[in-house]
Amino acid sequence: MSDAYRWQWNCNEDKDLSHRERTIPLDCASEIDPSAMDVSAEPAHSCKLSDHGPVVPTTPLVIFLERIQETALKTFGPMKFDPKLYVDLSLKFDLPIVKQAFNDLAKTANGSVLPSDFNDFLNKYMNGAEKDLEYVKPIDFIAEPEGFLPKVAHQGVKNWALEVHSLWKNLSRKVSDKVLKHSELHTLLPLKHPVIIPGSRFQEVYYWDSYWVIRGLLTSKMYETAKGIIFNLIDLIETYGYVLNGARAYYTNRSQPPLLSSMVIEVYKQTHDMDLVKKALPALIKEHKFWNSGIHVVAIEDAQGTIHNLSRYYAMWNKPRPESFTIDTETAIKILKNCEKEKVYREIASAAESGWDFSTRWMKDTSDLTTLSTTMILPVDLNTFIYKMELDISFLAKVSGKTSDSLQFKEASKARKKAMDAVFWNKEKGQWFDYWLDPDSNRKEDVYTWDAKYQNQDIFASNFIPLWVRFQDKTLVKKVAQSLQSSGLIRAAGVATSLTNSSQQWDFPNGWAPLQHMIVEGLVLSGSEEAKLLAKDIAIKWIRTNYVVYKNKNVNAMHEKYDVTKCGEFGGGGEYVPQTGFGWSNGVVLAFLEEFGWAQDLDPQCQ
Numbered sequence: 001m002s003d004a005y006r007w008q009w010n011c012n013e014d015k016d017l018s019h020r021e022r023t024i025p026l027d028c029a030s031e032i033d034p035s036a037m038d039v040s041a042e043p044a045h046s047c048k049l050s051d052h053g054p055v056v057p058t059t060p061l062v063i064f065l066e067r068i069q070e071t072a073l074k075t076f077g078p079m080k081f082d083p084k085l086y087v088d089l090s091l092k093f094d095l096p097i098v099k100q101a102f103n104d105l106a107k108t109a110n111g112s113v114l115p116s117d118f119n120d121f122l123n124k125y126m127n128g129a130e131k132d133l134e135y136v137k138p139i140d141f142i143a144e145p146e147g148f149l150p151k152v153a154h155q156g157v158k159n160w161a162l163e164v165h166s167l168w169k170n171l172s173r174k175v176s177d178k179v180l181k182h183s184e185l186h187t188l189l190p191l192k193h194p195v196i197i198p199g200s201r202f203q204e205v206y207y208w209d210s211y212w213v214i215r216g217l218l219t220s221k222m223y224e225t226a227k228g229i230i231f232n233l234i235d236l237i238e239t240y241g242y243v244l245n246g247a248r249a250y251y252t253n254r255s256q257p258p259l260l261s262s263m264v265i266e267v268y269k270q271t272h273d274m275d276l277v278k279k280a281l282p283a284l285i286k287e288h289k290f291w292n293s294g295i296h297v298v299a300i301e302d303a304q305g306t307i308h309n310l311s312r313y314y315a316m317w318n319k320p321r322p323e324s325f326t327i328d329t330e331t332a333i334k335i336l337k338n339c340e341k342e343k344v345y346r347e348i349a350s351a352a353e354s355g356w357d358f359s360t361r362w363m364k365d366t367s368d369l370t371t372l373s374t375t376m377i378l379p380v381d382l383n384t385f386i387y388k389m390e391l392d393i394s395f396l397a398k399v400s401g402k403t404s405d406s407l408q409f410k411e412a413s414k415a416r417k418k419a420m421d422a423v424f425w426n427k428e429k430g431q432w433f434d435y436w437l438d439p440d441s442n443r444k445e446d447v448y449t450w451d452a453k454y455q456n457q458d459i460f461a462s463n464f465i466p467l468w469v470r471f472q473d474k475t476l477v478k479k480v481a482q483s484l485q486s487s488g489l490i491r492a493a494g495v496a497t498s499l500t501n502s503s504q505q506w507d508f509p510n511g512w513a514p515l516q517h518m519i520v521e522g523l524v525l526s527g528s529e530e531a532k533l534l535a536k537d538i539a540i541k542w543i544r545t546n547y548v549v550y551k552n553k554n555v556n557a558m559h560e561k562y563d564v565t566k567c568g569e570f571g572g573g574g575e576y577v578p579q580t581g582f583g584w585s586n587g588v589v590l591a592f593l594e595e596f597g598w599a600q601d602l603d604p605q606c607q
């Protein structure tokens with residue numbers, strides 16, 4: 001990346017704004033003197049690693065709610081404190097009125113308020129997140145759809161599956177008219193179509209979660225609801241140029257694992273809806289450009305001298321994440337220089353963009369979050385998703401009669417496959433490894449030089465995600481399946497995320513529904529009998545643990561993640577308490593039951 005390009009990002013700072021309010025538009029001009037733009041007021045050379053990259057503007061409401069969040073922490077204390085709650089509040093009056101009332105509150109020297117005064121203020125001037133959304137029964141929900149899970153013979157499992165299916169009603173919402181009319185008072189974004197939320201603290205749509213929600217909805221024969229979700233995501237691309245992490249004003253500075261094309265393909269396979277395809281295609285092409293230009297793309301020269309392009313996560317943000325403002329501020333407290341803090345904040349936000357927030361996968365020191373280096377890693381899974389996006393766009397363009405687009409994306413997919421083979425694939429180990437970009441590596445201009453020593457050979461479930469798309473090659477699948485079996489990831493209740501117990505949620509001993517699903521589906525699609533048996537074994541373990549937790553924990557709830565070391569335990573770790581609901585877990589259980597069924601004599605209890 002050339003310095004000329006870097007400076008474009010530091011060109012439009014508004015000096016009248018507070019440090020927190022300064023933002024750098026993506027398309028600002030490049031003539032301004034870069035040294036005048038340094039927010040940290042520290043010379044760049046004094047920073048060990050300084051931040052580079054665009055910053056998407058945030059809204060005055062988000063900035064105000066961050067102050068509310070900080071005050072709430074000081075007032076109520078850290079016990080059971082969830083910072084997200086405060087950036088999800090909406091205003092009952094215009095921002096200047098609410099700001100004034102907040103400024104008028106009597107505060108102690110450390111910024112806390114008498115709890116009763118703060119509660120009165122919140123009640124008088126704010127609404128809770130639940131007021132922004134209305135429960136809505138999905139138009140295509142039927143208590144027992146015709147042809148529902150024909151392969152499930154066990155009555156107990158069938159009844160449970162029907163309960164899971166009925167959870168779509170609990171998770172279905174419509175953005176309220178108040179939000180549509182006065183969006184400036186709400187951080188919830190005004191989506192037109194009904195949504196399915198993950199559940200609990202996640203009361204808004206999430207990008208990659210939606211793929212597994214849709215897989216479940218298809219099993220539930222809820223095609224219209226599935227299409228509505230896709231249309232909302234397309235609207236986000238039309239507005240922002242990419243799908244946001246989630247449908248909140250504070251998520252506009254990053255995306256999430258790009259799976260929209262996969263959603264469109266799955267719905268198209270079931271409905272053959274050409275209108276959907278025609279609407280989706282231009283948006284998908286726009287999204288492809290987002291992931292393959294600017295900061296998201298990296299050039300790397302392989303051992304044979306061929307130059308490849310691969311993509312990386314790179315959030316357009318260098319401050320604490322608003323939904324975790326107090327947490328990120330605390331994490332970076334030991335970093336003294338602003339320029340280095342901004343770098344840490346960008347790495348944190350980029351890890352959130354990866355969907356794996358947080359994981360030792362992105363950390364130099366597995367016990368220290370300030371060593372997150374997300375933007376310096378070429379991730380195997382992201383490039384698998386973009387490879388799939390290229391194949392999907394090629395297919396969708398073909399069925400729409402757009403032959404030249406179809407050929408162009410076919411070529412792009414071939415180039416990425418070659419790049420993934422050259423950079424990630426490790427023949428000896430039978431896995432694809434993330435590649436760490438070494439800033440000091442022998443680099444010619446903007447091109448990194450590949451070196452085997454920068455493949456991260458630690459074991460993560462993501463090392464096996466290409467199986468999901470690369471299932472055509474039977475010999476390769478066999479090798480990868482053997483490597484998976486001996487990796488140590490397959491445990492009593494499913495596939496672990498990694499082998500490192502770091503207390504981060506995207507690490508051992510947690511297992512996540514999307515990871516189980518992509519690995520299992522990849523093994524099934526391979527057509528190899530051995531791989532299929534392994535897939536079935538993982539799916540049965542996963543279904544059992546979901547079933548037993550649901551039945552035995554007295555709450556009849558599906559969880560966000562599970563502890564895969566023991567059947568019947570939900571997961572933990574990370575920065576918030578375990579959540580229930582839960583969109584993608586429901587989707588994956590239904591998709592597995594559709595694929596594998598459940599025999600009458602197969603006990604769903606832990607063995």
Ligand SMILES: OC[C@H]1O[C@H](O[C@H]2O[C@H](CO)[C@@H](O)[C@H](O)[C@H]2O)[C@H](O)[C@@H](O)[C@@H]1O
Pocket residue numbers: 084198202206207208209245246321323324352353355356357358
């Ligand atoms: O509030 C902290 C973080 O929460 C989200 O991440 C987690 O939940 C998402 C919704 O289920 C899921 O998509 C993600 O993989 C989880 O790690 C959110 O996406 C983050 O941006 C946010 O900082």
